[in-house]
Amino acid sequence: MAVAAAEDVPAAAGPWLPILYGSQTGTAQEVAEYLAAKAKRRGYRPWLGAIDAFPLQAFPQAERIVFVVATTGDGEAPDNMKTAWKFLLRKALPQGSLNKLQYAMFGLGDTSYAKYCAAARKLAARLAQLGGTQLVPAGYGDEQCEEGGVWSELDAWSTALWSKLEQLTEGTVAAVADDAPVLEPPVYTVQQQQQASDAKALELFYGHLAPPDAYRSDAEVVSKSSRQLRMPHAARVLVNRRLTHPEHKQDVRHIELDVSGMGKGGAYVAGDVAWVHPENDAAAVTALAQLLQLDQDSTVQIALNQHSSANLTTDAAAAAAADSEQQPVVAEASALDSLLAATALPAQQDLPQYCTVRELLTRYLDITGTPRRAFFEKLSLFAAVPAEREKLLELASPAGAELLHVYCTHERRTYVEVLTDFQSCKLSLERLVELVPRLRPRAFSIASASVQHPGAVHLCVAVVSYKTHYRRDKIGVCSGWLAQLQPDDTVNIWIRKGTSALPADSSTPVIMVGPGTGLAPMRSIIQQRCVQRQQQQQQQQQQPCDTLFFGCRYAAKDYLYSEELQQLVQEQQLALHTAFSRDAPAANGGKVYVQQRIREAGAQLYELIVAQRAHIYVSGSAKQMPEDVRAAFASVLAVHGSMTVAAAEQLLKGLDRAKRYTVEAWS
Numbered sequence: 001m002a003v004a005a006a007e008d009v010p011a012a013a014g015p016w017l018p019i020l021y022g023s024q025t026g027t028a029q030e031v032a033e034y035l036a037a038k039a040k041r042r043g044y045r046p047w048l049g050a051i052d053a054f055p056l057q058a059f060p061q062a063e064r065i066v067f068v069v070a071t072t073g074d075g076e077a078p079d080n081m082k083t084a085w086k087f088l089l090r091k092a093l094p095q096g097s098l099n100k101l102q103y104a105m106f107g108l109g110d111t112s113y114a115k116y117c118a119a120a121r122k123l124a125a126r127l128a129q130l131g132g133t134q135l136v137p138a139g140y141g142d143e144q145c146e147e148g149g150v151w152s153e154l155d156a157w158s159t160a161l162w163s164k165l166e167q168l169t170e171g172t173v174a175a176v177a178d179d180a181p182v183l184e185p186p187v188y189t190v191q192q193q194q195q196a197s198d199a200k201a202l203e204l205f206y207g208h209l210a211p212p213d214a215y216r217s218d219a220e221v222v223s224k225s226s227r228q229l230r231m232p233h234a235a236r237v238l239v240n241r242r243l244t245h246p247e248h249k250q251d252v253r254h255i256e257l258d259v260s261g262m263g264k265g266g267a268y269v270a271g272d273v274a275w276v277h278p279e280n281d282a283a284a285v286t287a288l289a290q291l292l293q294l295d296q297d298s299t300v301q302i303a304l305n306q307h308s309s310a311n312l313t314t315d316a317a318a319a320a321a322a323d324s325e326q327q328p329v330v331a332e333a334s335a336l337d338s339l340l341a342a343t344a345l346p347a348q349q350d351l352p353q354y355c356t357v358r359e360l361l362t363r364y365l366d367i368t369g370t371p372r373r374a375f376f377e378k379l380s381l382f383a384a385v386p387a388e389r390e391k392l393l394e395l396a397s398p399a400g401a402e403l404l405h406v407y408c409t410h411e412r413r414t415y416v417e418v419l420t421d422f423q424s425c426k427l428s429l430e431r432l433v434e435l436v437p438r439l440r441p442r443a444f445s446i447a448s449a450s451v452q453h454p455g456a457v458h459l460c461v462a463v464v465s466y467k468t469h470y471r472r473d474k475i476g477v478c479s480g481w482l483a484q485l486q487p488d489d490t491v492n493i494w495i496r497k498g499t500s501a502l503p504a505d506s507s508t509p510v511i512m513v514g515p516g517t518g519l520a521p522m523r524s525i526i527q528q529r530c531v532q533r534q535q536q537q538q539q540q541q542q543q544p545c546d547t548l549f550f551g552c553r554y555a556a557k558d559y560l561y562s563e564e565l566q567q568l569v570q571e572q573q574l575a576l577h578t579a580f581s582r583d584a585p586a587a588n589g590g591k592v593y594v595q596q597r598i599r600e601a602g603a604q605l606y607e608l609i610v611a612q613r614a615h616i617y618v619s620g621s622a623k624q625m626p627e628d629v630r631a632a633f634a635s636v637l638a639v640h641g642s643m644t645v646a647a648a649e650q651l652l653k654g655l656d657r658a659k660r661y662t663v664e665a666w667s
């Protein structure tokens, strides 16, 4: 197949087509970028960016918007759409506010989660409530689908979308039959340089990467620009020890970090989350450097090319838009084009200006991440050997979806491994930085309370380690990196608010359900409330007002912080219910999980929830656990409150609204 060059692409002067994404870990963003490239080939001017980057005042005037929305947490919206979502939820918005809007919704999710594609579904429902109509029926892509993951649904959905848009634009936009990938001019120029990397250059990278609303990392914040405020704190490792038995398969680490140099002496509150920016494994860095014949010690200058600015927006633009507190004033219809033109912010450099090749591959590029479909399409443009080009195009095609799943997705093949398999694709550094996404920070619930451990953050980290379908060993990028750190090593972190807010009065009971590393935020809550009770000199109650349900496999192997928890029980600070799923089989022969313990403690829990207005916190694996635990609470309320399960579920919904039932879950 011939490779089209950039000149063959219709100039982007046609109608604007906003393609907006809500993406937590980059998949929805990549799908949106893929759609934008296709839209451009049809003659649209894609307005591409995070949903929060789109000017709020353009929503009521926009006639067409394409949304690509992932779901995160326990059915939650990704960070980079939360501001717009809050705005669209406002009760004050009149019913017909979006009467002009025809929208297309593509949701990304995973059917193994209880709330499949919840964010996309909720957004679509709200747009419809405000008067918006669908261009085409919503599409939902499932990570679990073996024939292409979230991309499986995309082809049929996008074919219907282009065809509908073509009808509506009545020939002003080309119906392009040939969607073959196009070689665009490089986004970056990368040159050898003598200058060493410096802290200022890092701001370019971290300015884009920092989680929104992270605590300020430095006490001298007032005179600093917002980019600098987004720099992580370099926390020193104080302790790194294994919590699980040496013979147990799962390595769980207790890590203590010194954050005393952060703003406010590193103070944070129970339930807050640390975001850790990891480093790639040195062996993978060396393998890639050798493959691409790069000198790891050489310094390079990285500069964004001017031409790449058009119609590209970024998450940083989203943050800037959110910061600017835009007012939702209604734009004149005739002004919409100029508003979109003015707000299609130039692409911003999201890599340091100077760094060594080693730093680039170790800290900034996600070279050990798993490439998605669009990468194979782009990579095909660089294959020198026709057979490799054909194979890459096959992997990127709808017909090759199953092959891609077997070869790459399911096997968790990395960028380094794919480039090793397709050796004729000798990517230059400038193309490498364009094709490989940025290495993202990972979240860890803080496992300590700063009132008890001033200036320190404790993490409880399960090291991700597994064998792939073809028995290849895999280690999680961040957890694997954290596990091997030594005292005095540094970890770049931000601290952010979590979802759990504690009751102001520490005598209000809390019920915590934290199996596995779900115990981390519970340890923080318990520590904070113990100190609070001491400070408030509360009298010892007959019953401890903190109740914890903890579960793991074996009491002797992976019972995290067991001594500490038992000590708290002895001191009457904690009522503890444990479930060891692989120890002695339960009477009925099944495994015992926390939800069974919840049912067993039903009478006491009913009293705590209904009479004493307890707050409930659930944390840990996002897959089945939150749903099973919720069902157990519903059953407790139904049995002990003599109500129907439906009435019990309504009661739980009331607790959700009152923020008395919160879930912090991850996969």
Ligand SMILES: Cc1cc2nc3c(=O)[nH]c(=O)nc-3n(C[C@H](O)[C@H](O)[C@H](O)COP(=O)(O)OP(=O)(O)OC[C@H]3O[C@@H](n4cnc5c(N)ncnc54)[C@H](O)[C@@H]3O)c2cc1C
Pocket: 273, 412, 442, 443, 444, 445, 446, 460, 461, 462, 463, 464, 465, 466, 467, 475, 476, 477, 478, 479, 480, 517, 518, 520, 521, 664, 665, 666, 667
């Ligand atoms: C709010 C929040 C709080 C969190 N708190 C904690 C915490 O306190 N402690 C903690 O340990 N983690 C916590 N996490 C999870 C943490 O952020 C990381 O996701 C986790 O450490 C893995 O990151 P990693 O870089 O090591 O793995 P990655 O390199 O990102 O690999 C993880 C990926 O590997 C794949 N994978 C994992 N296991 C398997 C398997 N068996 N088979 C096939 N594929 C597999 C999956 O695709 C998975 O997404 C939290 C997450 C969130 C969102």
Ligand SMILES: Cc1cc2nc3c(=O)[nH]c(=O)nc-3n(C[C@H](O)[C@H](O)[C@H](O)COP(=O)(O)O)c2cc1C
Pocket: 022, 023, 024, 025, 026, 027, 028, 029, 070, 071, 072, 073, 074, 075, 076, 078, 108, 109, 110, 111, 113, 114, 115, 116, 117, 118, 143, 150, 622, 665, 666, 667
């Ligand atoms: C921590 C976490 C929580 C998730 N929660 C849900 C969920 O509640 N419902 C769902 O359908 N998918 C859920 N997913 C799956 C993602 O929506 C899916 O993997 C998607 O492709 C991610 O897109 P993104 O990379 O753009 O964020 C979750 C994924 C993760 C990692």
